[in-house]
Amino acid sequence: MSAANAAALELRGVSARYGPSVVLRDVDLSVRPGETVALLGPNGAGKTTLLRSAAGLPVGVSGSVYLGGSDVTRARSHRRSRAGLCLVPEGRAIFPNLTVAENIRLHGRSGREAAERVFEAFPILAERRSQRAGLMSGGQQQMLALARCLTTDPQVVLLDEVSMGLAPRIVDEIFDALQLLARSGVAILLVEQYVGKALAMADRVYVLDRGRISWTGTPSETSEDDLMNRYLSVDAGS
Numbered sequence: 001m002s003a004a005n006a007a008a009l010e011l012r013g014v015s016a017r018y019g020p021s022v023v024l025r026d027v028d029l030s031v032r033p034g035e036t037v038a039l040l041g042p043n044g045a046g047k048t049t050l051l052r053s054a055a056g057l058p059v060g061v062s063g064s065v066y067l068g069g070s071d072v073t074r075a076r077s078h079r080r081s082r083a084g085l086c087l088v089p090e091g092r093a094i095f096p097n098l099t100v101a102e103n104i105r106l107h108g109r110s111g112r113e114a115a116e117r118v119f120e121a122f123p124i125l126a127e128r129r130s131q132r133a134g135l136m137s138g139g140q141q142q143m144l145a146l147a148r149c150l151t152t153d154p155q156v157v158l159l160d161e162v163s164m165g166l167a168p169r170i171v172d173e174i175f176d177a178l179q180l181l182a183r184s185g186v187a188i189l190l191v192e193q194y195v196g197k198a199l200a201m202a203d204r205v206y207v208l209d210r211g212r213i214s215w216t217g218t219p220s221e222t223s224e225d226d227l228m229n230r231y232l233s234v235d236a237g238s
């Protein structure tokens with residue numbers, strides 16, 4: 001595949017294990033530039049492990065991972081991040097004792113200009129730039145985690161349950177920011193607990209079940225009820 005029409009992120013035949021327990025089996029998944037892809041699946045299906053495998057975080061992985069057509073299978077996480085990949089993990093990966101501005105400066109590598117762009121996208125963070133990050137609400141901390149990722153000018157953004165535990169208004173704000181990001185050509189892969197929200201946001205969906213992709217398609221090819229009944233209910237497939 002030439003770099004010009006390459007997927008922004010591609011996993012080919014990826015399997016992953018923690019010690020003896022295999023949690024991802026032969027997963028193929030791709031995200032094109034500007035595309036938003038949702039990854040759904042019941043608890044323990046392997047969604048976080050898939051994101052970590054893509055980001056090069058230590059799990060026992062086999063198969064191949066490509067970023068913009070380049071094979072990064074053997075590249076560690078910091079090299080993948082330099083190649084344009086950013087993971088916003090579950091929970092709020094920020095430094096609570098530093099100010100908002102310090103959190104952003106510490107992470108970004110593009111200097112003041114990038115920080116100012118991010119403050120434009122998230123006015124709430126601009127207002128609070130001198131406040132200690134740990135004193136903000138959960139939603140604002142989640143915005144900060146996303147904002148820090150954006151200062152690195154990513155090509156691929158991986159998000160693990162960003163909406164978890166947040167008020168609907170904040171979730172809408174975060175998803176609006178993600179939509180803008182996708183429009184600018186960034187590839188987005190998001191693990192999302194709200195199926196309706198994922199279908200509204202995503203261009204394509206993958207469902208993971210016990211480490212395997214059990215369904216993939218576009219939101220117009222399915223519905224929230226269909227996915228819930230066939231793949232995501234507690235007894236699905238058992």
Ligand SMILES: Nc1ncnc2c1ncn2[C@@H]1O[C@H](COP(=O)(O)OP(=O)(O)OP(=O)(O)O)[C@@H](O)[C@H]1O
Nearest residue numbers: 018019021023041042043044045046047048049050
């Ligand atoms: N560090 C670890 N060591 C051992 N097993 C792990 C580790 N992390 C996850 N697992 C196991 O791997 C499986 C997949 O976990 P993973 O967190 O990837 O699933 P998930 O789909 O993200 O689940 P959830 O929706 O509950 O976050 C689970 O059975 C989990 O218990």
